[in-house]
Amino acid sequence: MSDVSIRVEHISKRYSLGEREPYKSLRDVLARAASAPLGWLRRQNGASFNHVPADFWALDDVSFEIRQGEAVGIIGRNGAGKSTLLKILSRITKPTRGRAELHGRVGSLLEVGTGFHPELTGRENVFLNGAILGMKRQEIERKFDEIVAFAEIEKFLDTPVKRYSSGMYVRLAFAVAAHLEPEILLVDEVLAVGDAEFQKKCLGKMGEVAKEGRTVLFVSHSMAAIERLCDVSILLDTGKIRCLGPSAQVVQIYLQGGQQTTLVWERTSTATEDAYLQKVYVSDEQGDALNYLTTATDVTIVINLCIKRPMSTLRLSFGLLDRAGQQIFGSTPGDCGEMSPTEAGEYRAMVHLPSEILMPGYYGIRVTLWLPNGGVLDSVDGMQFLVHEGVSLATSTPGGRVGLIAIRCDWDVIKTSKKIQV
């Protein structure tokens, strides 16, 4: 017997954008049929109709093979087809073309707590959810204690889950799923929920599953999780496999291809003011432009500007913005004794951000040329970029830390007494 676990051959899936049928209500269908029986008949015969359905291929001729015991990551941007692929492999929806073969029992975990009913108790939901995920009753009974211990909710077993905190809810839901014992496990981004400690436990559990020789297919946006868990990864791009190989390489390719990111701004229109910005871009310490950023990157912002005539009070400033465009902090050359340029000429300013202050997520940049009494001469704030997870201060706390930026503070922790005096 071959040791192929999942074989996918030329799988394609077409979705119709908008409405596939021009009418979705029975009333409309009847009304149309009654008022225009000829038109209705014509449509039945396949003749053209003024409605043109827009098709969209969520997956387009995807083929690959996964061997037993492999943990494979699937990455790609939103809409790349990751979830569609999992849905097809877990038989929730059928492919439009192509075929696939899965050897072994399949457990799919596209969501934590599928089918949980808020009115039912924790105990009842374990049985309900277990059955929904495909466990037999005896199997659930056998593993019941283990599940409850994993979820750490012993005390609340007979409380309706609607009274659970969201953390407890997720823990219980994942605990049930983690005790599925299929040969093939399909997992979609379920670790995005739950507290950091528990996420770590879940990742650990999934790592165990993979080590036991079972096949894991894991969709995630967390590159850190993918690299930790999967030896091999598949990068999907608009429904096609862009590359397939060792996770570290595939992740690298994915991060470089990030299109949501604007790391360079350049003037395209002619400036009207006497001082204006020419180009702003994100670079490394040497001033070479960067294609992607991680939290570990030492970031420098390079600002090229032009002054046509001397302006003694001209100010240059820089601000780091959060995802919503709110300024997190601002900075000017004066902060470290440098002067803002005032003479005519072309300038290059470089802002070196303190190391490891960025968190994973989106940031923006604002650069402004202004006069204290004359307002803003020129400003750039449309640049937004994604900072990927890297090994840095921001990601040193398991599961990441909270906040807009990470700052290494000076701490002093000293022992003041050996005895505890109450």
Add this chain to the structure above:
Amino acid sequence: MNLNNPTLNGSIEGQVAPSLPVTHIRPPSPWPSLRIGEVWEYRDLLFILAWRDIKVRYKQTTLGAAWAVLQPILTMVVFSLLFGGIAHLPSEGIPYPIFTFTALLPWQLFAYAMTESGNSLVANQQLITKVYFPRLVIPLGGVLAGLVDFTIAFLVLLGMMLIYGVPLSWNILALPAFIFLAVLIALTVGIWLSALNVEYRDVRYTIPFLTQFWMFATPIAYSSSLIPENLRWLYSLNPMVGVVEGFRWAVLGRQGFSLPFFLLSIGVMLVLFAGGVAYFRKMENGFADNV
């Protein structure tokens, strides 16, 4: 093993020791197939979904199980006052409340099961889009939940018969067959409705109307002996006529029950059932995309 059967797409094709079960995934086949066996494999899920429906319903209502009794009793009281007391409809020598209550039991079972299964796919869309199982399990589970209410209400009927001094007939041994039939009819209609409901959302609003009209086309408040003889065959196309008559015959030992008409309605129903399952199976490929 049906490895070469083209209609078995997407199903688990049994376990071949010692190798692993193989799941084949293929595009939807144009040929509908029933694949009832697959539903049997998922019976654990079926029972737990039915159990969930019952449990949740009784937990959310203050009166709980009392609803199972109150609904048919109140209907019976209204019918007894209107049709028995004011309109003086004949009830074949049986106290009118008993006469109508005996018919209300299978009717409530049917109406509940039909409504539940008709709405079941849309109500469970969260499951459909996240987990695989034969979709037929969902309307089936909705039907099963109705049986619990029925059992409770049936005990009330026995109590009423005791009070009114109406003797029980030995025909009651045939009752399970009629119960099964009521469920099967509900399922037939429910399967059609549930699949249509995914495609056309306004189907759900037609369900209460359908139930109401259907009730008056069924001899619940009146005796089918009121129907002119030459129209009886048409009347009997309604499969619930056979069930209700059968109930009266089984519980009360009444003669109104006519076998040929009964067989006719069963025939109609079986055709509809096979059609419903085939339609459902055909539509089920798209449920997850459309719900």
